[in-house]
Amino acid sequence: MSQPRIAYAGMTHLGLCSAIAAAAQGFTTLGFDADAHLIGRITAGDLPVREPGLDDLLRARRECINFSADATMLHACDLVYVAPDVPTDGTGVSDLSGIDALLDSVLANTRDDATVVILSQVPPGFTRARQRPGRTILYQVETLVFGRAVERATKPERFILGCLDPDAPLPSAWQSFLKSFGCPLLPMRLESAELAKISINCALAASVTTANTLAELCERVGADWSEIAPALKLDARIGPYAYLAPGLGLAGGNIERDLATVMRLSQQHGTDSSMIRAIVANSGHRKDWALRELHEVLLATTPQAKIGVLGLAYKENTHSIKNSAALALIAQLAAWPVRAFDPAVPASAAQHPNLTAAQNALEAARDVDALAIMTRWPEFRELAPADLARTMRGRLVLDPYRLLDAAAARAAGLDYRTLGARTP
Structure with missing residues (x-):
């Protein structure tokens, strides 16, 4: 097929950074949001998010991307990502009403043969529960990091893909787009992909908590964590990119949301989450x-x-x-x-x-x-x-x-x- 036309619905941090990265790959890209004022700002070059290199990347590939508040523009696109930032409350619980409304709008304004992929952070079971007769909704794990979104969006380590049937071929538009990045593709069932994102953040939180716990001990016994961390990174079982810098607890909302999700699901299904609760408690202590x-x-x-x-x-x-x-x-x-x-x-x-x-x-x-x-x-x-x-x-x-x-x-x-x- 000819090169697919890509769209991202939801021009907050995730959707905007991802759309600009798609344009940087040379794909004809649409950034859609129903907020006409927001679209006007972005079109004028006044980006609502701060990310190193993002403004420069947009200027360099401006000819590949358009922005619109007109949902009917989605009809011309072959691959549409539903990618709004999902807000959380003070306890880490996601408000899914916004992404549900946006998904309804996307499905109403795309062709039946268009591939629709949820990119936002959602709990396990969300994507399967939103399937529609005659339409297939897929899921992709987002791995952007605040402050490093351009690097993460343009040079991904891998793509984690949620599918109804992981053994079936990927839709051609999705496969063509993803393969252009030259990284591994990991198809799996929908719930596995949704839980994979949470698993990544839990592992990162565990590393941060380990560093914080032992760094505090260093402060009491006369050791220096900055001397210890390099030794851990040279251990192949831990690795050079491990999160070992001590900090002031977890922040930003994404990791906290995933920890809250694990504790909630664990309570619902009768599994043990004492380790996750300990991570949350340690985070509050170090903050x-x-x-x-x-x-x-x-x-x-x-x-x-x-x-x-x-x-x-x-x-x-x-x-x-x-x-x-x-x-x-x-x-x-x-x-x-x-x-x-x-x-x-x-x-x-x-x-x-x-x-x-x-x-x-x-x-x-x-x-x-x-x-x-x-x-x-x-x-x-x-x-x-x-x-x-x-x-x-x-x-x-x-x-x-x-x-x-x-x-x-x-x-x-x-x-x-x-x-x-x-x-x-």
């Missing part, structure tokens, strides 16, 4: 690391202390604040004035009665008694500890992700504290 350090070192003895916070996004290279450790910290510092800065998130995102928005990182440190670096933004690595020492009123610097040079920080007279190492 409060900065608050515990502040109370122990400063707040208990300095009631008029002022705190600086660098970073509000839950991770670098994104404006997402879902379950942000920084915002959780600021909310618990209501009794103390706070100065905050983030390159992508306005300070108004934080809930605090006495918050000052700084214009840059160094300004956030001005006259504060303690500075907490809560997001791994690359530009924070450029901060000179000597400049911080001259700018701050106090000496305490909390740098959980080791963005600063520890020796330089201590040489500048700072009380420097990080995850995974005892404070000298």
